[in-house]
Amino acid sequence: MSKTPIRNNIRTLRFLHDEMTQQELADKIGVTRQTVHAIEAAKYSPSLEVAFRIAAVFDLPLEDIFHYEPDG
Amino acid sequence: MTNQERYAWISLVSTLAILGLYIVLAIGLPEPIEDHADAISDFFVKAFGFALLVRIGLAVYGAFEKRRVEKDERDALIELKGYRSAYFFVITVVVTLAGHLLISDFVSDAAGARVFLSAPFVTLHVLVITFLVAGVFEATTKLFLYRKDGLS
Numbered sequence: 044m045s046k047t048p049i050r051n052n053i054r055t056l057r058f059l060h061d062e063m064t065q066q067e068l069a070d071k072i073g074v075t076r077q078t079v080h081a082i083e084a085a086k087y088s089p090s091l092e093v094a095f096r097i098a099a100v101f102d103l104p105l106e107d108i109f110h111y112e113p114d115g
Numbered sequence: 116m117t118n119q120e121r122y123a124w125i126s127l128v129s130t131l132a133i134l135g136l137y138i139v140l141a142i143g144l145p146e147p148i149e150d151h152a153d154a155i156s157d158f159f160v161k162a163f164g165f166a167l168l169v170r171i172g173l174a175v176y177g178a179f180e181k182r183r184v185e186k187d188e189r190d191a192l193i194e195l196k197g198y199r200s201a202y203f204f205v206i207t208v209v210v211t212l213a214g215h216l217l218i219s220d221f222v223s224d225a226a227g228a229r230v231f232l233s234a235p236f237v238t239l240h241v242l243v244i245t246f247l248v249a250g251v252f253e254a255t256t257k258l259f260l261y262r263k264d265g266l267s
Contacts, residue, residue, distance in 0.1 A: 074187040075117050090188050
């Protein structure tokens with residue numbers, strides 16, 4: 044899976060939320076830790092449902108977490 | 116490494132073991148290693164048994180450890196890509212075999228007699244081996260996609 048044009052700042056947000064681990068976030072949104080890693084590394088674009096679950100965990104709107112960077 | 120990736124490894128080992136066993140028992144080995152057929156088939160049986168035991172062990176372990184997510188949307192996507200590569204392989208072989216049958220038929224018509232370019236049972240072997248190799252394609256595609264992310 045090559046890099047997707049959808050970037051995110053989940054790693055920073057995890058750090059700001061009591062240094063939440065990838066496993067803790069994965070358990071909260073119902074995916075595996077490997078999927079959280081792939082999303083953070085922009086190697087996998089999550090479904091809308093998972094994106095909304097991530098937004099709910101950090102209590103932020105989607106656009107504050109995910110950014111579309113087609114040329115990045 | 117997720118359980119789904121472990122299952123892909125088990126699938127690869129067990130399919131290779133069945134494929135190897137089929138080749139040894141149904142087709143036979145080339146002359147230089149023909150004498151070792153028993154030892155080789157014994158190895159494939161043990162490999163299959165080992166894969167089966169590990170699979171059962173993982174299933175039992177998974178039943179007791181229900182806290183974590185077993186399979187998610189990314190696993191489903193990788194699984195679909197595995198099936199797709201297996202499908203492309205199977206369809207390529209089936210189309211090639213169909214073409215081969217058509218050519219056989221055409222040659223038979225031209226010759227005025229029934230002519231087979233290969234024995235019918237060879238076609239059966241090709242089909243069985245194709246389905247087993249398709250399983251190998253599926254497992255390796257999944258493992259490639261899991262490993263490509265570089266996290267175990």
